[in-house]
């Protein structure tokens with residue numbers, strides 16, 4: 235059936251590949267590339283993005299949970315996949331059978347995974363996660379906990395049924411400017427390196443894959459590349475302020491469904507947040523917060539038309555919102571409106587919503603069909 239083209243997302247896999255190759259060209263020789271494709275590849279479609287990365291020669295993928303990993307395996311993706319979050323130990327046989335790598339975040343979980351793997355009679359591939367300052371997941375190792383952290387990592391690596399293929403940590407402020415943030419990031423990196431060295435020295439354990447560089451670190455701290463980098467946002471063309479020449483990969487497009495002429499002093503939408511100041515040619519767009527257009531953007535953003543920006547008017551509703559077309563007489567029913575993309579910056583929109591590009595990108599909902607213009611197969 236023909237797509238109705240109410241509101242859709244145009245995804246460029248060619249741009250994803252361009253970004254992958256561009257980032258790769260900036261890495262030290264031999265450094266591997268893990269593409270973070272959690273949250274449906276930040277809304278771009280995890281299977282399509284992963285397939286393209288696989289063809290292009292990327293080394294690893296990362297997702298947040300088992301269901302996301304299985305989606306890739308069920309679609310025939312063969313490359314290594316790391317689960318960044320927690321998986322309950324009873325799923326160890328599934329992880330092993332589908333060749334999925336699991337993050338290990340503390341000794342107790344290592345023991346659970348080990349027991350299940352031994353019971354199953356096979357080995358589970360793991361990456362040890364160290365908490366160097368994010369205070370989320372990982373073996374504690376800051377300050378007085380250093381020696382205990384080293385002990386626990388060594389013990390975990392030696393447990394039967396576990397293969398310790400990698401070790402990693404995650405930065406809290408690598409993408410934020412300022413001396414304080416730089417100091418914090420370098421301290422995290424130093425602690426990560428000291429932990430790895432101590433585990434090697436005291437336990438004779440070496441990790442083939444040491445990785446820590448997210449988007450911010452790939453851009454601002456090239457010395458953190460180690461064996462593999464782990465960017466997400468950067469792969470999708472954001473976060474570098476244009477420095478590397480990356481290309482955005484997602485454009486949200488809608489069309490004008492209805493146009494009304496309202497008199498001056500007409501209240502618009504829920505809550506009567508906006509009242510017309512003149513005779514207003516108002517367009518109704520079939521996109522609302524159920525599509526991912528955050529309600530917090532109400533009355534404080536504009537979208538791109540062929541003739542220039544159209545200010546958004548009044549509250550954004552669940553399925554619709556209104557725009558001012560008074561000064562854009564060339565914009566008519568069925569005219570295309572870009573919500574974000576090359577002509578309407580996602581960064582600017584996120585700022586107006588009081589959030590970050592990540593959130594707006596991940597908010598584009600299931601109702602918005604993804605259209606892959608340059609898909610080769």
Ligand SMILES: *Cc1c(COP(=O)(O)O)cnc(C)c1O
Pocket residue numbers: 270272318404448449450464465466467468
């Ligand atoms: C999400 C995530 C990344 C990618 O972060 P970006 O800022 O998008 O590059 C890397 N590592 C971990 C552990 C993550 O959770």
